[in-house]
Amino acid sequence: MAETGRRVDENLTADPGRERSLATFRELGEFGFIDKIARHGLADTSRVVCGIGDDCAVFEGKNDRVTLVTTDLMVEEVHFKIATTKAEHLGCKLLSVNLSDIAAMGGEPREAVVSLAVPGDIQVAFIEGIYSGLHTRAKEFDVNVVGGDTTASPGPLVMNLTLTGEMEKRQVCYRSGASPGDLLYVSGTLGDSLAGLKISRGEFSTCPEEDRRFLQGRHHDPTPRVALGQALAATGGVSAMMDLSDGLSSDLGHICGCSGVSAAVRSASIPVSDELVGLCEGDRKDAALMGLSGGEDYELLFTVAPEIRETVEALGDADGLPKVTWIGQIEEGSGEMFLESETGERSTPRPGRSHHFS
Template identity: 40%
Template sequence: MTHKTTAEVGEFGLIDRISAIVKPTLAASPGLIAGIGDDCAVWHPAADMTEVASTDLLLEQVHFDLLTTPVKHLGSKAISVNVSDICAMNAIPRHALVSIAVPPSFPVEMIEELYRGMEAAAREYGIAIVGGDTSRSPSGLVLSVTVTGEAEEANITYRKGAEPGDLVCLTGTLGGSAAGLRVLTREKLIMMEHIEHNEAYEGSIMADLKEYSGAIQQHLLPLARLDIVRFLHERRAHPSAMIDVSDGLGQDLGHICSASGTGALLQENRIPVNSTARLIADELQDDALGWAIGGGEDYQLLFTMPHEEYQKIADNRDISVIGEITPKEQGILLKDIYGIEIDLQSLPGFDHFR
């Protein structure tokens, strides 16, 4: 297989290749009038719907490391993190605009892999990749993704809106992403050492990673919880406030409380910690609960709901009630398994937790 650089295929050659990969996603948008190929993407908003939009900028060495991140997974994740923001508004994602800046030496085949990952994620969520921008980067790979979505105005859920007495609900489990990152970082160090000593990096070491795959997958290929948004719509259950857990449970709950003017009391024993994260924490003598609360990047949905509203969704085993919204004066607290209340906001970072 011959590898071509972007310089060899040129900007328009690259755009042609990218267009061919993302074209199948266009069918997902019933309102789409024009995708890639003009100065703008063009679409009809659905009648009586409200538009939402979110954007994320991802840089090599800041947000990802190509030594530990397969480029196809990176493409999927770039789409997922933005779709997760749309889900956090209780809205349905529709269109994506994707820009990349690529170092001159970057092989075109890797850019195609990146877009194949985006295409796979777009298919998963039913969104259309309708436009973007390509350019050269002087150093690392840069990715910028903007996703638009829509919702009935009455359905849109903000960070504000939580009321004392509301239940604090969480989808899935936490800590997997942070644990996966720890394993990948350790693996990278081992690999670098082998390279330094001119030793082969054997496949047998890689095989060991299998038992960690539940956490590694959560880090490399997180899924936005669009399934939960659809479920909430089906049950006509309306959260009073919602956010996605990208910064970490402690910080993201803080955003809800600060926007809503409330406090919160979480129960440690209710927090669903990823089981692989527990396994990894035991091995590394680290703290899985710390990862769950401070790790971030799990892209689960954190929402609040009055008790009676929660009855509509109580049968869903993938949604845990982890605490309750309290008046602002009571602060944002975690009651640990010994009954001791810890101020979640006073914890600067979760390496220092406990």
């Protein structure tokens, strides 16, 4: 993690939050930390269908519907750099990552509130650009931005958005329902966002302009799969679903862990774009490796019973919805994930990690 802007005075031990002898947040890591805080109980469980641990929290709504809530934080120098990002894209992406969480449950997005901690030296036009991008995306997805909080920041630009959603209670797609025998699918193509980030960082300088634009667009302005999520939920046959933010090799572990199963992914089936294959000089295997470990694709990863295979694949070919690809299957096990080569050999992939600027 970058330490930009942090002044650590090793001699300052009087500060109770900064004692050096005990475990720090960096040592524990984000997931260890979430485990720690998830242990706190709820005040009134009667209202809550699902708390911490899925893409959204789910609680009782009107009639047979539920309300979904998700929140996402984006921090300058961790999730983005101002010098290499358009303000409009930042605003779009802040909403898109939350829309992707609503999509991952199969829900309809509703209302958003947005908080900004703004450094004093940022020009107002840049912040207006963020709001402009945010509102453009909000209109596309019928989201009302109903309020927020704006404050000064002595450090990075920090943005937080909380988004609500709604859906039929019986259709909610959790991470925890995958069963042995279920088929594993993914939408769209994987690895494009990682490639786009690398291009923005100055790698792949010989990449053709058109491919470069496509791949960078996939990184800076991902399309949340809201309509596909709703269509999948409406089939009633999706046993588990989540969105891909940290990368397939990391995120699939959550479905396996929550469902108490294992999964095998055929590496040759990982869907990759022609642009990514081009970037990998025609090497489809290299492209698939980027697809396996790259984060921030915001595609949907889901499991279905074999009986509805045709229904699901027809959906993915319908107008305006991204293609869905069968990439593997769910097996008995306890959270393991295997990669299967074309000759049937199995290996355990290294978990991908978020490719934020950290």
